Amino acid sequence: MPWRLIAKELKQRPGRGLLTLLSIVIGVAAVVAVDLTARTTHRSYEDMYERLAGRAAFEVVAPGDKRFDQSIVNPLEQISGVKAAVPSLHGRTHIYLPKGRIRLDVLGIDPSCDCQVRDYELTSGHFFTGDQGAILEAGFAKATGLAVSDDLKLLVRPAGSLVPRVVAIKIVGLLSPRGVAGYGRGALVFLPLKLAQHLFAGPGEVDTVSLVLAKDADEAAVKQAVQKILPPGLIVRIPSARAQLGRESFQNAERGLEFASALMVALAIFIVLNTTLMNLGERQSQLAILRAIGATRQQIQRLLLTESLAMGIIGALLGSGVGLLGSRILLGAMAQLAASTPLPLELSPFPFVWAIALGIGVSLAATYIPIRRASKVSPMEALRVAGPHDPSAAPRLMTTIGAILFTVSGLTVAACIRGWLPIVVSIPAGVTFLATFALVIPAVLRPVSHGIMLLMRRWAGVEGRLAEQQLVRRRARAGLTIGVLYIAIGAGVGLGTTIINNVQDVRNWHHRVMQADFLVRAEFVNGTTGEGVQMPDAIGDQIRHVPGVASIEAVRYFPAEIGDQSVEVIARQYGDPSRFPLVLANGDPEEVRRRLVAGEVVLGTVLAQRLGLRAGDTIQMQTATGPKKLKIAGRAVDYTIGGDVVCIDLATARRIFEVQGADLYLVRAKPGDLESVRKQLDAFCRQHELMLHSFTEVSQLLDGVMSGILRGLWGLLALGFIVAGFGIGNTLMMNVLEQTREIAMMRVIGMSRWQVRKMILTQALIIGVVGLLLGIVAGVNTAYIMSLCMQPLLGYTLPFILPVALILGSFAMALVVVLAAAWVPAGRAAKLDLLIALQYE
Secondary structure, three states, X not given: OHHHHHHHHHHHOHHHHHHHHHHHHHHXXXXXXXXXXXXXXXXXXXXXXXXXXXXXXXXXXXXXXXXXXXXXXXXXXXXXXXXXXXXEEEEEEEEEEOOEEEEEEEEEEOXXXXXXXXXXXXXXXXXXXXXXXXXXXXXXXXXXXXXOOOEEEEEEOOOOOOOOEEEEEEXXXXXXXXXXXXXXXXXXXXXXXXXXXXXXXXXXXXXXXXXXXXXXXXXXXXXXXXXXXXOOOOEEEOOHHHHHHOHHHHHHHHHHHXXXXXXXXXXXXXXHHHHHHHHHHOOHXXXXXXXXXXXXXXXXXXXXXXXXXXXXXXXXXHHHHHHHHHHHHHHHHHHHHOOOOOOOOOOOHHHHHHHHHHHHHHHHHOOHHHHHXXXXXXXXXXXXXXXXXXXXXHHHHHHHHHHHHHHHHHHHHHHHHHOOOOHHHHHHHHHHHHXXXXXXXXXXXXXXXXXXXXXXXXXXXXXXXXXXXXXHHOHHHHHHHHHHHXXXXXXXXXXXXXXXXXXXXXXXXXXXXXXXXXXXXXXXEOOOOOOEOOEOHHHHXXXXXXXXXXXXXXXXXXXXXXXXXXXXXXEEOOOOOOOOOOEEOOOOHHHHHHHHHOOOEEEXXXXXXXXXXXXXXXXXXXXXXXXXXXXXXXXXXXXXXXXXXXXXXXXXXXHHOOOOOEOEEEEEEOOOOHHHHHHHHHHHHHHOOEEEEEHHHHHHHHHHHHHHHHHHHHHHHHHHHHHHHHHHHHHHHHHHHHOHHHHHHHXXXXXXXXXXXXXXXXXXXXXXXXXXXHHHHHHHHHHHHHHHHOHHHHOOOOOOOOOHHHHHHHHHHXXXXXXXXHHHHHHHHHOOOHHHHHXXX
């Protein structure tokens, strides 16, 4: 019986069945598309991270880049959780070309195991087959006129020799500009480890041992085990390349994708639940007749469950295919925004399994209310209460469930803000907090919609009053429809406000820290550690004497440790009272500057939060003369490597850490001499193989990255609005189907086609305005809560600025989507055939 009745229902009312199926397809497709996109983007982040920073989780080094014996490798490989211990040696040299010589870095690697740390993708030639030969990056080789089988002439000073000499080494291969070759900016020559030791060090000497861990290894436990076996003078730390890349920047983007995925799940649930409830709710009369002619409660239940299961399976399968296509389109759009090639799709069975389970599960869950009604009334009662005008118990049930979930998730978010729960819990809790309020909307729909109609009464007229009555009579349905838009706009405004505030904070920090007209740095970076090649102090002295230069400031970066915590030390000059290049979380800038000059330090807020330190506390760091306690003068916001930084005065750093030179010189020109200084510095940098950047160039680069993030944000908002628009259009179409007889009656008594169209559009307008107003309020509140949730992680409260342009733009965009979604249902209602419509049940 169930299949015959289902087939008969679909044959009599194909539109209602197709719209119900479409809602499941939309919901499942949205989940699959965003989940696949998130997984693909996550994989691209991981690939990028490994190519740039290598696969090593830790590295063993000696302070000051000193060399040590590679015999430590075997004991390290015996530690549980260590997959490989890979030695390497770094050196610096010059290569001789017909046009002159070029300075570059040398990386000595063990050909038998280094591929476990770095990727080597050759464009020509071959990898090392012995202890001879050299490998270059293909682009660098082309620029210098070198090719496979050519001799590379290196200036070397072997161990024990006082006189440098030139040696010729045959080029055996050329590398694609990816991985470590790309990160080293191309000026990097790879040599077999034994050959590099012979030319630049001594037998068995290395300066780095990279540790690659097993996938299930406990990093903290491995690090502790490594520290126990290291001889004096060696330390274990996070590779500097990984630290300087700031994995947190990737994780922040991934959190946004996780939030988007959770948002799409919530939207899908509301869309499927809304349409399925509408479909089944309209059939109360049919179910009552079945009960009256002898159908048992179990048969009614089996009928509804079978139909919902069939709809769920078919919709989930179709939605999975649509979602797969949607993910490809979304990745293509993201690639166009970033001006790059589309990422290869990262296929995984999980999003399909999850989306199919979601489509089927929500479809079955939506049958609960009809089944509950059908099982609680007798046949005569069912006939008496059946009909479209029955008051629904759903609003009361929805309000109760929504209030409970809203309260529980709100308390969970509060616990995250207080630091009682991990920050990752805030994502599902925040989405639940945002979404469950939608279940309360039916309880407030009447007064809110009435207030909106009072504002629109001159334009809306009698059609507006009829539209309002239709929505209020079906509060559960209208509330769920509004909830779809509410979630989309609330999450979009919330996430957008948070991103915009973060972007603005980064820009403010950059302008405060980089107070200079020009930046001078070494042309190439250390391919092993990612650190810049230090420039001698003499470079700074010469720049200082360039006519038109007002001042010059040296900046030095170097790694260190506070206990077991790896940090990056930023040493610069703080003696000028007119400038203070730190963004303090609290405290008096002049007082902090004075204490820095006196030998104290400032910690990044993230580091201070992680270590539980405040101004006035002390830290112990390993210096050139042994462990030394340093007093904390304050905490500062810093985005250099995710906030794990220690700021110190350059004079103090040179005294206690014995560092020399500079990684960066910040140059300020006198008023009116900017162009003259630029030309002189450009010539100076060309002569000394240095790189010159203007502050404008650096700012434009940063603005380009920030603009890409904002474009991605608008793309995410548009995606949410489009999905919501489909849901609203679907709901309005089903509203038109249900109101067919009523609309026909109105047409018979004199309502024109335009008035019918206006009534349906007014319904959409009320849904849109209510959803948008509630969503904007919820979005701003969500953004504020998200900024508070970040406080335990960042160590300071992110400045909260209300983005008026985002709010107005979102409102306008969403309103256009809503009205566009309503246009087809409104047109269908206006063109109803009156004779057929009057016979519609």
